[in-house]
Amino acid sequence: MKTVFDLLLSKARTPAGVAVLSIATLSALVIVFRPREEITKQSDPEERLFVKVKRAVSGQKIKLDNDQDEYLIYAGIRAPVGGEPFDEEATRRNGELVGDQQKVRLRFDEEHRDADGRLLAYVFVEDDFVNETLVREGLAYVRSTTSSHRFAERLLSAQKEARSARRGIWSRRPGGTERSYAGDPHHGNFHRRTCEELPKIPADRLVEFPSDQAALEKGFAPCAKCKP
Ligand SMILES: [Zn+2]
Numbered sequence: 489m490k491t492v493f494d495l496l497l498s499k500a501r502t503p504a505g506v507a508v509l510s511i512a513t514l515s516a517l518v519i520v521f522r523p524r525e526e527i528t529k530q531s532d533p534e535e536r537l538f539v540k541v542k543r544a545v546s547g548q549k550i551k552l553d554n555d556q557d558e559y560l561i562y563a564g565i566r567a568p569v570g571g572e573p574f575d576e577e578a579t580r581r582n583g584e585l586v587g588d589q590q591k592v593r594l595r596f597d598e599e600h601r602d603a604d605g606r607l608l609a610y611v612f613v614e615d616d617f618v619n620e621t622l623v624r625e626g627l628a629y630v631r632s633t634t635s636s637h638r639f640a641e642r643l644l645s646a647q648k649e650a651r652s653a654r655r656g657i658w659s660r661r662p663g664g665t666e667r668s669y670a671g672d673p674h675h676g677n678f679h680r681r682t683c684e685e686l687p688k689i690p691a692d693r694l695v696e697f698p699s700d701q702a703a704l705e706k707g708f709a710p711c712a713k714c715k716p
Contacts, residue, residue, distance in 0.1 A: 537594045541586045547578025547627055550586055550611070560607040562619045563597050563636040564643050566676075566709040567628040574656050578627040585618045586611065592618070599635040610639060620646050626656025632707030633676035640707050647704070664700030669716055671695045671708045678703035683714035 539560075540553040547567025552558045567582070568575040586592055594609040602608045611618040620639070622628040624646035632640040651658045671678040672689050678697060679686055686694075697703040700716055710716045 535593070535595045538591050539594060541588070541590050541592055543588060544579055544583035544586055547575065547582050547622055550582070552607075553589065558607055560594075560609060560611070561602055562622075562628075563608045563610050564630065564632060564639055565619050565623055565628040566631040566712075567622060568657060569712060572712065572715070573660050574627060577656065578622065581625065581627050582618070582622060585616070585621060586613060597636045597638050608636065617642075619643065623647050624650055624655075626650040626653075626658050629657070629704070629709035630707045631676040631709035634674055636676070637707070644705070644707055651704075664716060666700075666716065667698075669697045669700055669703050671697055671703050671706070673708075676708055677711045678708040678716060679711045680714040680716045683711055683716075685711060685713055 542551040542553040542557065544550050545559065546569055548562045548565060548569075550560050550562075552560055567578040590613065593612040594607075595612065596609050599608055617639075619628070620643055623630055623643050630640070630643045630647045632643075650656065666680055668681065669678045670681060670683075670686055670689075672694060674689075674693060678700070697706070697708070700710070703716075704710075
């Protein structure tokens with residue numbers, strides 16, 4: 489039986505066939521190099537959106553090699569940043585995973601961009617789920633938010649494995665000592681009660697956790713400011 493590809497090849501010998509092949513090639517290029525606006529407005533129904541990576545900026549951020557040189561933030565996780573333990577390791581490992589000039593596949597959640605307008609996505613290299621690998625290796629916390637949660641179960645399972653094995657950030661994380669912590673489901677963070685960020689969050693949005701462990705197990709990541 490002839491496949492679609494065989495048919496295209498046989499038709500390629502005719503002028504009409506050449507046109508069909510050219511259209512097929514152009515369509516493939518459009519999928520790979522889709523302009524920014526389309527990325528925002530349309531979710532690829534088959535999630536076959538590929539982009540080229542310029543470099544890893546941190547354990548949760550990459551710069552894309554497209555017309556806009558856009559930044560992309562990893563959905564569902566928070567890697568250590570700004571001098572937190574293992575921030576350099578997370579950046580280096582992310583660079584190994586996505587590589588320079590490597591083509592990666594993006595999958596989206598409810599929001600395609602964060603509050604700063606940066607792309608927000610889950611990143612895959614072949615079948616490897618990069619966000620999950622970073623969590624499993626103890627180089628990122630799970631951070632589920634109200635709009636980024638589709639892989640929460642998978643990511644939490646990877647985090648459980650990393651914590652049990654005391655990998656990376658879990659090798660140095662002291663147990664929490666406060667009587668309670670405040671979680672912000674919108675951003676997927678939890679805070680000390682004394683955190684300067686808390687007054688900026690609507691009080692009715694906050695949820696209470698009796699321990700940092702309870703917050704971590706629900707997919708809340710420690711605030712980078714009060715470092716609970
Ligand atoms: Zn805080």
